Amino acid sequence: MLEAVDILLMKSNLEDVIIAIHLSRKTYSHIRLNYIWALGYNILGIPIATRALFPSSGFRLPPWIAGAAMAASSVSVVCCSLLLKNYERPKKLGNLEISGTQIE
Secondary structure, three states, X not given: OHHHOOOOOOOOOOHHHHHHHHHHHHHHHHHHHHHHHHHHHHHHHHHHHOOOOHXXXXXXXXXXXXXXXXXXXXXXXXXXXXXXXXXXXXXXXXHOEEOOXXXX
């Protein structure tokens, strides 16, 4: 039975459904932000690390700096995800709008 539900209420407070939807939207926006950061790091970092820009610019990146940049990419994604620890439930639940429907 539990496998078939989208949201399971542990208490009898229906506001928890609204909070769960709000938290899921915040989580999804953090996922998109993480994707953009990782994509940006890789689009900029891979050509520099593979020395694809060397013939035109003469710029070379030492391997240890390329490794540090990849580690920084992972750290930035983890730090952005950790921002969800600071999640606060909405102050006014009556002003939330979910899928174009006003919740009152």
